[in-house]
Amino acid sequence: MSYIGRLWLLFITFFKIALFVIGGGLAMLPVIEQTFTRKHKWLTPEDILDMVIITQTVPGLIAVNSAVFVGRKVAGIGGALISVFGVVLPSVIIILSIAAFFSDLSSNNPIVIHAFSGIRACVTGVLIATAIRFMRQIVRTWIDGCCVILFSLLLISRVNPIYVIAISMCLGIITVHILNKHQIIFLKKDKS
Amino acid sequence: MIIPFLMTTFVEERQVLTLNEFGNLIAIAQMTPGAVSMNASTYIGFLENGFWGALSASLGLICPTIFLSLTAVLMLNKWKDKPWITGLLKGARLGALGMIIYACFIFMDMSVFSMPIPWQSIWLFLTTAVWKPDGVFFVLVPELIIAITACLLTLKTKIPIIPMIIMAGIISGYIYS
Structure with a gap:
């Protein structure tokens, strides 16, 4: 177009x-x-x-x-x-x-x-x-699924969305970098 | 956040509106389509200085937002391939998904149920086995039917959403009359 x-x-x-x-x-x-x-x-x-x-x-x-x-x-x-x-x-x-x-x-x-x-x-x-x-x-692995459920439960119990996003960012950095380094891969690698 | 700020500015400090007028204005802003704060600001601008007042009020409201979010988008684009940001985004996307699910619950509270889901009472029931709801909680059947139909149609077919929303409004208004 x-x-x-x-x-x-x-x-x-x-x-x-x-x-x-x-x-x-x-x-x-x-x-x-x-x-x-x-x-x-x-x-x-x-x-x-x-x-x-x-x-x-x-x-x-x-x-x-x-x-x-x-x-x-x-x-x-x-x-x-x-x-x-x-x-x-x-x-x-x-x-x-x-x-x-x-x-x-x-x-x-x-x-x-x-x-x-x-x-x-x-x-x-x-x-x-x-x-x-x-x-x-x-959601590709069951760990992703657990994280999503955890985050929605946190939000339902009235945790400020900013904190939830902050927690999810920290978890993302931890899983991708520290665990990848030790060959414990939780998140499937992207094409990028 | 914007509504309390408008109230202190225009009702208490500058006193161009009475509290009653302000309440009316918010009611109209909520009923009409578009963002509530946008509508309220445009209306106040119109009352203050006619057409040009309305225009400058809405411009004043959107300019900082455009600037901030453009900056955020451009920065995100620039740093997208840095390993730290990849991990951060991966996690935050799951957080965003959690937020969408939470929004689903909020919308169900507003439309399908007679009152917000009493999470506190449910939690109390699970821990102490005392069932003490603070209101009559039931499901509104016509709204539930509309919601389920809309959900299935969106999942299974390619019907555009906006005509579906308009149809839902017409059907619901027609059933009542």
Whole structure:
């Protein structure tokens, strides 16, 4: 696909994400995975997980962080800027029109509330599917699996995500370097 | 983190909004699509100085983020092949996967269950065999059906996700009416 085509796809994908995917943060992950990994193969599953690491550790809006990461990977700095534009534009348009035309928006319409709960349920299902897909692709040995379960249990017991990432980084360095040196290989070697 | 900061700045220090107005504003920001802090900042900017206020507020919010995350991405790219970073990334990817699984639980709490999963009560039950839940915990059946269908469709077929989300919203709203 041409450079302009890539830019357009980035813009329209992030525009749609910001417009329809309610829940913020990691809720946009499945759409990014489907569009850029499965359909176009521009990002590997590893790239998507790197994106999660960066968006969770760098301060700022998670949506904007994700847009910068994906945009840069797919189409350089220009891609990053156009993705951010796409993710921000719906907010600006909608808020401006609400502010200009409806001074008092009631949020008690039962149909709207039910539609929103349906959307949230759908996002939940899609996110679980994405998690399962990632588990299949990333977890190669049973030690990897134990680590993932340990990390999610830590997060469920309300340990700060920053500490969990720090622990996982230390474990990664230990397994890859110290154990590799003594020929006790836990993590399968990558092609890289 | 941004919402409390906005409140101290605009309600307490500069007093351009009352607490009630601020509450309304946050409710609108949460209901409308897009990031909550983004919506809230744009709205405050509009109230302060019309269209250009809204534009400068949202630009002010995203500029530091763009700068920081671009720096992080470029640094990561530069150091990617250093052995230390390879190990670090390998571990952190598993951590990120744990985070995605945790997010699944948070989303289930918000959509499929009537209240957040009472982990503390479960832990208490496992250790002392006293079952004392702090609320009525049950599964919302229509939402569960939607979630399971969406999960299976995403795993087994190539149906694009965004039309699926829109359909779920329409069906759920239609069942109610």
